[in-house]
Amino acid sequence: xTLAVEASxxxxxxxxxxxxxxxxxxxxxxxxxxxxxxxxxxxxxxxxIICTLIKPTSGSINIFGQDATKxxxxxxxxISYLPEESGAYPNLTxxxxxxxxxxxxxxxxxxxxxxxxxxxxxxxxxxRLKDRAKTYSKxxxxxxxxxxxxxxxPKLAVLDEPASGLDVLHAYHIREIVKRYVKEHGVTVLxxxxxxxxVEYLCNRVALINKGKLVVEGxxxxxxxxxxSENLEEVFAKVVGYA
Amino acid sequence: xxxxxxxxxxxELKELMRDPKILVGMIVLPLIMFPVLGLVMxxxxxxxxxxxxxxxxxxxxNDNGNWSxxxxxxxxxxxxxxxxxxxxxxxxxxxxxxxxxxxxTLVEIPAGFSANLSRHSAGELNITxxxxxxxxxxxxxxxxxxxxxxxxxxxxxxxxxxxAPDVVSVYQSSIIKGQIQEGVDASxxxxxxxxxxxxxxxxxxxxxxxxxxxxxxxxxMEKEEKTLETLLTVPVDRFAILMGKVSSTIIVAGVAxxxxxxxxxxxxxxxxxGIAGNIGSSIDMVALGLVPSVWGYTLLGIxxxxxxxxxxxxxxxxxxxxENVRGAQAMVGYIYPLIFLPAMALIYLDVTSMPLAVQAIFxxxxxxxxxIASKAVVTGDYxxxxxxxxxxxxxxxxxxxxxxxxxxxxxxxxxxFRFGKRxxxxxxxx
Ligand SMILES: Nc1ncnc2c1ncn2[C@@H]1O[C@H](COP(=O)(O)OP(=O)(O)OP(=O)(O)O)[C@@H](O)[C@H]1O
Ligand SMILES: [Mg+2]
Numbered sequence: 251x252t253l254a255v256e257a258s259x260x261x262x263x264x265x266x267x268x269x270x271x272x273x274x275x276x277x278x279x280x281x282x283x284x285x286x287x288x289x290x291x292x293x294x295x296x297x298x299i300i301c302t303l304i305k306p307t308s309g310s311i312n313i314f315g316q317d318a319t320k321x322x323x324x325x326x327x328x329i330s331y332l333p334e335e336s337g338a339y340p341n342l343t344x345x346x347x348x349x350x351x352x353x354x355x356x357x358x359x360x361x362x363x364x365x366x367x368x369x370x371x372x373x374x375x376x377x378r379l380k381d382r383a384k385t386y387s388k389x390x391x392x393x394x395x396x397x398x399x400x401x402x403x404p405k406l407a408v409l410d411e412p413a414s415g416l417d418v419l420h421a422y423h424i425r426e427i428v429k430r431y432v433k434e435h436g437v438t439v440l441x442x443x444x445x446x447x448x449v450e451y452l453c454n455r456v457a458l459i460n461k462g463k464l465v466v467e468g469x470x471x472x473x474x475x476x477x478x479s480e481n482l483e484e485v486f487a488k489v490v491g492y493a
Numbered sequence: 494x495x496x497x498x499x500x501x502x503x504x505e506l507k508e509l510m511r512d513p514k515i516l517v518g519m520i521v522l523p524l525i526m527f528p529v530l531g532l533v534m535x536x537x538x539x540x541x542x543x544x545x546x547x548x549x550x551x552x553x554x555n556d557n558g559n560w561s562x563x564x565x566x567x568x569x570x571x572x573x574x575x576x577x578x579x580x581x582x583x584x585x586x587x588x589x590x591x592x593x594x595x596x597x598t599l600v601e602i603p604a605g606f607s608a609n610l611s612r613h614s615a616g617e618l619n620i621t622x623x624x625x626x627x628x629x630x631x632x633x634x635x636x637x638x639x640x641x642x643x644x645x646x647x648x649x650x651x652x653x654x655x656x657a658p659d660v661v662s663v664y665q666s667s668i669i670k671g672q673i674q675e676g677v678d679a680s681x682x683x684x685x686x687x688x689x690x691x692x693x694x695x696x697x698x699x700x701x702x703x704x705x706x707x708x709x710x711x712x713x714m715e716k717e718e719k720t721l722e723t724l725l726t727v728p729v730d731r732f733a734i735l736m737g738k739v740s741s742t743i744i745v746a747g748v749a750x751x752x753x754x755x756x757x758x759x760x761x762x763x764x765x766x767g768i769a770g771n772i773g774s775s776i777d778m779v780a781l782g783l784v785p786s787v788w789g790y791t792l793l794g795i796x797x798x799x800x801x802x803x804x805x806x807x808x809x810x811x812x813x814x815x816e817n818v819r820g821a822q823a824m825v826g827y828i829y830p831l832i833f834l835p836a837m838a839l840i841y842l843d844v845t846s847m848p849l850a851v852q853a854i855f856x857x858x859x860x861x862x863x864x865i866a867s868k869a870v871v872t873g874d875y876x877x878x879x880x881x882x883x884x885x886x887x888x889x890x891x892x893x894x895x896x897x898x899x900x901x902x903x904x905x906x907x908x909x910f911r912f913g914k915r916x917x918x919x920x921x922x923x
Contacts, residue, residue, distance in 0.1 A: 264907070301726045304903040326728040337719040341511040342504065353500040354727040382511075398723075 252315040254279045254406055254438040255300060260309035261462075262295050269295040270306070271462035277440060277455075279314075279405075282432055284453035285442040286482070288490055292462040293442040294334055297410050300440065301331040314405060330355070332399040334410035334442070337391060340384035344375055344394050347383060348401065355402045365401050372427050373397035374420075388415045396424055400431055407431070409441040413448060421445075425452055446482040456482070460490050497729030501737030505711060509745050514710075548641060549596040550574045553582055558607025560622065564661065565602070567652050572644065574600075582627050586668055597629040598641030599668075613660050623662050624649065628679035630667045643680045691840055693867045697797065698836035701804045701860060704746035705825045708805045709812035711738050713821030722906065731900040739805045746801060789870030792878045796866040799882060803859050803889035804828070810896045813905050835861035843868070859885045 255277035262270040270292045277283045285293045298304045299311055302322035311318045318325040338347045345366065352365045370379060373393040375386075383391060392415050399407055412428070413421040425448060431437045443449050449456055450470045457467040466473065466489055470482055477485045550572045554561050557578075568574050575594055577585060582601045585591070591599060602624050609622040628642035646663045653660055665678040715721035724734060807828065812821035835858055844855050844865050855861045862881035869877045899905050 298722075303722060303725055303906060323728060326726055329726065331723065331726040333719065333722040335719050336723055339504070339508055339714075339720055340718060341508045346504075346507070350500060350504045351723070351727065354497050354724075354729050395723075 251279065253277065253312070254281065254314060255283070255440060256310075256312040257296070257300070258310050260296065260299060260306045260311065262292070262299065262304070263307045268462055270299075272309070273459065273462070273464045274309075275457050275464060275467060277438060279438050280432060280436055281454045282428065282439040282441070282452050284449040284456040285440070285459055286444070286446070286449055286456060286486060287459035287465075291459040293459055294410055296459070297331070297408050297440065297442060300406075301329055301408050302326055303331075327357075328405040330399045330402060330404035330407050332395055332407070332409045332412060334414065336395055338383035338386070338394055341382055343382050344373075344379040344386070345370075347394065348379075348398060351398050352401065360402075369394075369397040369401035371397075372400055374423065389417060389420060392416055393420060393424070396427075400427065400437070403431065403435045403437060405436075406438045406440065409439065411443055412441055413443070413445065421448070428452060446486065450482050458486065458489055465489050495730045495733035495736065497727075498733040498737055498740075501729070501734055502740050505737055505741035506744065508714075509707065509711070509741060548572065548598070549594050550641065550645070551577060551585065551590060551594055551596050551599040553577045553580055553585060553599065553601045555581075555604045556602045556606035560607035560610040561602045564606075564624070564652060567655070568600075568645070568648055571648055582625065583673060586627070586671065586673060591629060591668070596641075598645060599627040600645055601625040601627070610656075610660055613657065621660055621662055623664050625664045625666065627666045627668050627673060630669050630677075630679040630682050640680065640683075642678065690868070694836040694840050694864045697800075697860075697863050697867075698832055700746050700749065701801065701832050702829055703749050704742050704801055705804050705808035705828065706822060707745055708738060708742040708808040709821040709825045710818050711742065712809050712812040713815055713818040716815075717817040725906070732897050735809065735896055735900050738809060739802065742805050743801060746805075786870075789873070789875070789878075792875060792882070793863065793866050793870050796878060796882050796885065797863045799885040799889050800859055800863045803885055803892055804832075806889060806892040806896045810892060810899060813896075813899050831858050832860045834858070835864055839864045839868070856881075856884070859888045 253276050255275070257276070258274045260270050260273045261268070273292070273296060275283075285296060287293055295304070299306050300313065300318060302318050302325050305319055313325050314328060316324050316328075338344065339350075342350065348366045348369045349362065352360070352362050352369070356362060356365070370376075373379075373390075373396065375390060375393060378386070378390065383394070386394065392413075396409070396412055399409060399412075407428075409428075413424050416424060428439055428441075429452065432439055439452075441452070453470060455467065455469055456473065458465045466476075466485075468476070473479075473485050474481065477488050479485045479488065550568065552565055552568070552574045554565060554576055565574055565576065575596070577590065580588075582599055585599060591597065606622040606624070609620050612620045613622070624645075626642045626645050642665050646665070649661045649663050664676070665680075667674045667677040667679040667682060669677075669682075712721075715724065725731070808825045811824045811828075815821040815824050835855055839855075839861065844852055844861070847855065855865070862885050866878040866881055869875070869881075
């Protein structure tokens with residue numbers, strides 16, 4: 251079976267800064283895979299490489315068997331990326347934003363209306379979708395963007411801190427949707443998060459990145475056992491503390 | 494068709510039209526600019542008129558009667574008149590007497606002038622005298638030519654007021670390229686030229702700066718609002734993103750420049766009393782070499798288009814190096830002198846009469862070319878225009894290539910240009 255993501259020895263150099271230093275991991279189709287790690291560890295950099303936004307300095311990255319570095323156009327057809335910091339066009343309404351993005355992500359067979367309706371369901375913004383995005387709160391914008399990332403049912407959804415800025419209920423709602431998408435539509439999810447509860451609840455497997463290196467990887471349960479910890483937060487503290 | 498181009502173009506236009514700043518700029522800018530320009534031009538016209546009053550006037554007196562002597566004396570009160578005898582305006586022009594006396598206006602008092610005026614004062618009120626005024630009109634440079642004729646007109650009015658209403662009428666003609674054009678009022682021509690040689694450079698200037706501002710904003714907005722990253726991961730051609738932005742800006746700039754032109758023509762109309770309208774039908778302006786031919790207008794349009802495109806592409810490239818809208822706008826601001834300088838200088842100066850080194854500078858600046866072209870198409874110097882278009886097109890291709898390269902790589906996301914303020918981006922180490 252082809253792997254959803256196959257990252258081998260990724261390194262990324264930004265001038266003097268070595269953001270990634272030989273990161274390798276594999277993600278199986280239908281899996282929810284979590285990246286955790288302290289600020290500046292290299293999570294976003296990893297996700298950006300996978301989403302064809304930046305090229306690795308060395309190493310290779312395959313998405314469903316395609317080399318993302320060499321064939322970025324093809325890769326973009328099967329992925330969907332939610333950047334950690336992102337926004338909507340302030341002068342477009344939420345609905346127009348979804349329509350715009352749906353058209354850009356569509357193939358000739360796509361039913362745009364159905365895609366937008368699905369996004370409206372996910373974000374739960376209701377009538378507020380008719381208002382311009384500049385009138386939205388931070389959390390409302392985030393819900394719109396999460397919906398945008400999932401609405402086309404990509405083969406791989408890459409979500410950089412999907413629930414950041416969301417209230418408890420909406421974060422819960424989003425988690426449910428991510429789970430459902432994986433189960434019902436066979437979407438593979440790669441996400442990064444600072445919320446260990448979220449990671450523990452959602453992810454089949456987790457990788458802990460620190461200072462550009464992948465330090466440990468495994469199922470949340472296995473990691474807890476291995477580090478003799480109550481929860482992932484403790485694992486995190488122990489690994490980063492000792493590393 | 495590039496995938497996604499139409500979708501992006503529509504979205505860009507929607508955004509632009511909803512941006513209050515753009516609507517304000519399109520309406521408020523002309524409203525503020527044109528009254529100011531009107532004041533300046535009013536002053537320029539006034540001083541040109543004063544100059545014209547000091548100028549020498551050639552008078553061909555073929556009447557040699559009491560009334561003509563009286564009229565010449567009256568004229569001499571306000572202008573310096575030189576009397577020529579035994580000649581016709583045609584001969585005087587052919588002999589180059591105007592150049593000889595450094596004058597631009599020639600007045601003929603035809604035979605029978607005094608007789609007519611005498612009959613008028615004897616009660617035959619429908620009999621009046623006519624004087625013929627011939628003003629030298631030169632298209633390039635002296636946009637205020639024809640004021641001599643206007644001054645003679647106003648002197649005649651003064652004379653009428655002193656003697657009897659409407660006793661002397663003035664028949665205006667022009668001397669264009671050494672040829673007398675009967676019945677063509679030189680001051681009408683100069684208002685037309687005024688609108689051509691000033692309106693066009695200023696419109697081009699505004700359009701270019703405006704378009705650059707919009708283009709820079711549209712790219713920087715994607716960065717500031719953090720929408721760019723998402724846009725770059727969707728399966729559309731990056732070139733379509735670039736072209737969508739450039740095209741929407743061209744459309745808005747086009748609309749803006751029409752607004753500007755309308756405002757400008759309105760202002761000119763209020764200065765010259767809507768003179769341009771009553772002329773076109775009576776004489777062939779193209780044949781006289783005063784306005785461009787259709788071919789000339791086409792070339793001018795092409796020149797403008799490429800210049801606009803090069804400016805837009807440059808603005809897109811520059812704004813890609815800034816992190817927010819303010820930075821992008823400041824960045825394109827560095828280009829403005831290159832737009833203002835040729836526009837302002839070429840209103841008054843002729844590029845071919847400059848020293849070679851200065852000429853080279855003007856030709857090297859892409860933004861000079863539509864302005865140079867606007868003059869060259871009138872004189873029929875199409876080669877200069879075509880070479881200019883080729884140069885600007887080449888320049889545009891280079892910039893567009895750079896822009897598309899920039900959009901194709903991660904530099905569009907990571908490129909940052911800071912003015913010596915290093916270390917600003919350094920994250921606090923934890
Ligand atoms: N465009 C860039 N130019 C220079 N350095 C960069 C750039 N992007 C990231 N870096 C550096 O790369 C390192 C990794 O950054 P990255 O954004 O991947 O961290 P992260 O794990 O996502 O952190 P956070 O939890 O804060 O989001 C950091 O040291 C950062 O300063
Ligand atoms: Mg990050």
